[in-house]
Amino acid sequence: MTVIEPHVERDYVPAPEEPIKRRGQAWKNRLFKLAMLFSMFVAFGTLAVLLVDTVVTGWPALSTQLLTGLPSTVPDEAGARPAILATLYLGALVLLFSVPIGVLTAIYLEEYANRERWWNRAIEVNIQNLAAVPAIVYGILGLAFIVRGIGVGRVVLAGGLILTLVVLPTVVVASREAIRSVPDSIRQGAFALGATKWQVVWRQVLPASIPGIATGSILALSRAVGETAPLIMVGAITYVAFNPTLMGPYTALPVQIYNWTKQPDADFQTLAAAGAIVLLVIVLSMNAVAIFLRNRYRKQW
Amino acid sequence: MTTADATVARPAATTLPRKKIRWGEQAVHGVLFVAAAISVLTTVGIVISLVVPSIDFFREVSPTEFFLGTTWSPLFLDGEFGVLPLAVGTFVISFWSALVAFPLGLGVAIYLSEYAPPRVTSFLKPILEILAAIPTVVLGYFALTFVTPFLRDQVGVHVEIFNALAASLVLGVMLIPTVATLSEDAMAAVPRDLRDGGYALGADKLQVSTKIVVPAAISGIIAAWVLAFSRAVGETMIVLIAAGQLAQITVDPRESIQTITAFIGATGNGDVPTGSIEYKTIFAVGLTLFVMTLVINMVSIRLVRKYREVYE
Numbered sequence: 001m002t003v004i005e006p007h008v009e010r011d012y013v014p015a016p017e018e019p020i021k022r023r024g025q026a027w028k029n030r031l032f033k034l035a036m037l038f039s040m041f042v043a044f045g046t047l048a049v050l051l052v053d054t055v056v057t058g059w060p061a062l063s064t065q066l067l068t069g070l071p072s073t074v075p076d077e078a079g080a081r082p083a084i085l086a087t088l089y090l091g092a093l094v095l096l097f098s099v100p101i102g103v104l105t106a107i108y109l110e111e112y113a114n115r116e117r118w119w120n121r122a123i124e125v126n127i128q129n130l131a132a133v134p135a136i137v138y139g140i141l142g143l144a145f146i147v148r149g150i151g152v153g154r155v156v157l158a159g160g161l162i163l164t165l166v167v168l169p170t171v172v173v174a175s176r177e178a179i180r181s182v183p184d185s186i187r188q189g190a191f192a193l194g195a196t197k198w199q200v201v202w203r204q205v206l207p208a209s210i211p212g213i214a215t216g217s218i219l220a221l222s223r224a225v226g227e228t229a230p231l232i233m234v235g236a237i238t239y240v241a242f243n244p245t246l247m248g249p250y251t252a253l254p255v256q257i258y259n260w261t262k263q264p265d266a267d268f269q270t271l272a273a274a275g276a277i278v279l280l281v282i283v284l285s286m287n288a289v290a291i292f293l294r295n296r297y298r299k300q301w
Numbered sequence: 302m303t304t305a306d307a308t309v310a311r312p313a314a315t316t317l318p319r320k321k322i323r324w325g326e327q328a329v330h331g332v333l334f335v336a337a338a339i340s341v342l343t344t345v346g347i348v349i350s351l352v353v354p355s356i357d358f359f360r361e362v363s364p365t366e367f368f369l370g371t372t373w374s375p376l377f378l379d380g381e382f383g384v385l386p387l388a389v390g391t392f393v394i395s396f397w398s399a400l401v402a403f404p405l406g407l408g409v410a411i412y413l414s415e416y417a418p419p420r421v422t423s424f425l426k427p428i429l430e431i432l433a434a435i436p437t438v439v440l441g442y443f444a445l446t447f448v449t450p451f452l453r454d455q456v457g458v459h460v461e462i463f464n465a466l467a468a469s470l471v472l473g474v475m476l477i478p479t480v481a482t483l484s485e486d487a488m489a490a491v492p493r494d495l496r497d498g499g500y501a502l503g504a505d506k507l508q509v510s511t512k513i514v515v516p517a518a519i520s521g522i523i524a525a526w527v528l529a530f531s532r533a534v535g536e537t538m539i540v541l542i543a544a545g546q547l548a549q550i551t552v553d554p555r556e557s558i559q560t561i562t563a564f565i566g567a568t569g570n571g572d573v574p575t576g577s578i579e580y581k582t583i584f585a586v587g588l589t590l591f592v593m594t595l596v597i598n599m600v601s602i603r604l605v606r607k608y609r610e611v612y613e
Contacts, residue, residue, distance in 0.1 A: 029507045036416065039408025040425075042401075043481070046474045047432045050443045057446070104336035112333055123337050126344050132528070132598040133591065134535025136562050137347060139569065140587040144350035148575055165343050172340070198329045219434075226436025229537035229562070233569045254438045254538075261442050261542055269446060276439045287434045291427045 054280065058273030066274050070242075071256070075267030080275055083256035086156060086244040087225055087282070090252055093160025094167060094224040099217050101164070102171030103206075106213075109172075110179040111201055131169035138166045139233025147234050154235025156250045162230050167220040174216020178209035211297030215290045222286035226279060228254035253279050351591055354584035361578060367585065373548035373559075375582045376568070382582065384589060386548040390558040391593075394469050394540055395533040397554050401473025402529050406480025407515075407522060413481065414488040415510045426482075433478035441542030444471040449543065459555060463545025466554040472539050476529040483528065487521020488514050520608040527601035531594050537562040561590045 061075075069079020105127075113120035142162035152158050182205050190200040231252050244250035251259075253275060260272035359367070362382045370383020409429070413422050448467040452458045460466055491514050499509040515522065545557030546567055559567075565583055573580045 025505060025507070029505060032507050032511075033416070036408045036412040039405040039477075040412060042405050042474060043409055043432060043477045044425075044428060046471075047428070047435075049447070050435065050440070053443065053447050054439065101336050101339055104333050105340060108333035108337040112330055113337070123341055127340050128602075129595065129598060130340055130344060132531055132594055133347065134537070134562065134594055136535065136537045136565050137351075137587055137591050137594075140565065140584060141343075141347045141350045143569060144354070144584070145346055168340060168343070196323060196326055198326055222434055226434070226438070228436065228438040229541075229566055232566055235570075254436055257438050257442065258538065258542065261438075261445065272442055273446075276436075276442060279436055280439060283434055283436055284431060287431060291430065 051280070054273050054276050057270060058275070058277045061267075061270045061274035062277055063274075066271070066278070071251075075265060075271055078260075078268075078271055080253060080256050080278070082242060082244055083251050083253045083275075084278065086159075086250035087253040087279075089156050089244060089246070089250075090160050090163055090231075091221055091225050093157065094163050094221055095217070097161065097164040098168050098171050098220060098224075099213075102168055102217070102220075103175045103213060105168075105172045106175030106179055107201055107206075110176055111197070111205065127169050127172055131173065134229075135166050135227055136229040136233065138162055139230035141165070142230060142234035152247070154249055155247045156244050157246050158234050159231050159250065159252065162234050163224040163227060166227060166230055167224045170220040170223065171217055174219070175209070175213045178212025178216065179205060181212065182208045211293055215294045218286050218290040218293070222283045222290070225286070226254055226283045228252075228258055231255050232258070253282075347591065351584055351588040354581045355588045358578070358581035358585040361581070362585075371550060373564075376579055380578075384561075384586065386550045387559060387561045387564055387586065388589070389550050389552075390465070390544075390548065391534055391560040391562070391590075393552055393554060393558060394465050394472065394544060394560055395530055397465065397469030398473035398476060398533045399526070399530050401470060402476035402480050402533075403526050405473075406477045406525065406529065407484055409477060409481040410484035410488060410522075411510050411515070414485045415506065415514060429478045429481060432475070433482075435475070437475070437536065437538035438542070440471050440475055441468075441539040444468050444539055444543035461545070461555065461557050463543065463547070463557040464555050465540075465544050465558040468540045468542075468544040469554060471543065472533055472536055475536075475539070476532060479529045479532060480525045483525035484518065484522045487518035487525070490521070491517040520605045523608060524601050524605045527597060527604065531597040531601070534597065535562060535590065535594050537566045541566045561586055561593075565590070 065077070065079050067079065067084065068081050069077065070081060071083075072078040105123075109120070109124060113123070115121065139162065142158060146152055146158040146161055147154055186204050186208065187200050190204045195203070232255060235249075257272050257275040257279065260268045260275060263269070367382050367384050369385070370381055371385050372381040372383050373386045374380045375382055413425060417425065444467040445463075448471055449460055449462065449464060452460050452464075452467060458466065495513050495517060496509050499513045504512070540558075540560045541563040544560065544563060546559050546563065547557040548559040548564065549556070551558065565587055568579060569583045573583070
């Protein structure tokens, strides 16, 4: 243990060793606390500055024009209606695909899969690895298989499928945790009453784990809605002046923001900030709902 | 009919009831397995979609040029295909963001787990989640339009308009929640007894935190760090918007740098004709990125196994 040498004056009588040590410790303690508070300050300070800066910059451009207008090369006339609509479509598609697939996968891994079998372990490791694959790599997958391979082209459906794959591991992990937290006594009780395996899962386990699954799904959805990189790859295009359809070209809100960011004109930067406000409102309100659900339905078995 | 009659008449049936095959149950099992198999198909799809065009690419560009070449200009006529500038750029950005996220994330974790009163923790953790939920395109915009001017005018660092520093700083802050939540989970799993033992021996809070809790949770903390690093390597939008498109070998974060992900994002916007060398380049570079993150992930799993402390 290092002891901080006190600055000794000529007529200074050194205190006994014990208190000096204490003083050194107290000094270290204070420094450590300061370092921790600095960490907190950086994390939360940046968040605050980001939110304030975005709102202040984007406020002048935040209008009904932005929400309902069509994109334009003139910043004053530009809106993001097609982008916002497409983002809502994408969100709906992600929910439609990722929740059933994710929950069924979770049920399989938690309730049915026999760990002794190598293929079940492979599925598990595989999902772990998929969670670590960068989102843009999914974009490459989409470019190769869905857009060019099957030849559906750069349409909303392709974007929805790719975003589904991006967030699927998140949904699976959250659902597994929710299912695992249902105590075994509930299953045993149902079995004892003569229920079949699926009846136990469908009528007992699943209803009990719905809050956890819902929380995880909403968080995954909010991530999908804010995801940009894979959509650039599967062709959310720059300029879409019509409402999107399922099998038609589209641009999503994050991609629209990215495109505005790239414009040299300062007015477009303002538009980008305004678009960012809209996106933040969508994403953060989803997060708020998820956090609320989690706190509201937290169960102690 | 009495029960006695039944047992006498069909003794075999009561002692050995034949199990009825429930076809519905079997079908459910099958459907569930198919759902689980989709994730495996995804991986297979990723590998195929990366490897097949990459083989084509390496027919035209020698692997030596690709992995050892120091110039990256694939979009020019007679372009050069040395991936090192992109790899170095990726590493530089990840390094600086790790320098931000590792210590600060750990600091936040120690504070939330050891120091903060429970009410403060339950208030701060959702805010941390909000930070983690900010879309990266917004973070990239923030790095470009706020952090870069701030560094230049307020801090006085001479950064270029597109620079690696602003991107790394914002990326680092974005990763703080990842490091903090995972480390905090690991620290929460350290049994109270260990802490109490430390206090009983006269240790103060600092000593208990840094010499007992952190070492006991080190496997989880390392896993959090490695995961954050892997996220930094794979992050696209922040670097694409704020770090620029200049593929050059430099360790100076004040300059513009292109990362692997930024190249893919900038090139793969759908305008590249299928089958062209530019098109194949996306896949070769994507394969490099995929292998990098896979290796990092495997290292993480290995490290966690090596340092794991198991408490009952």
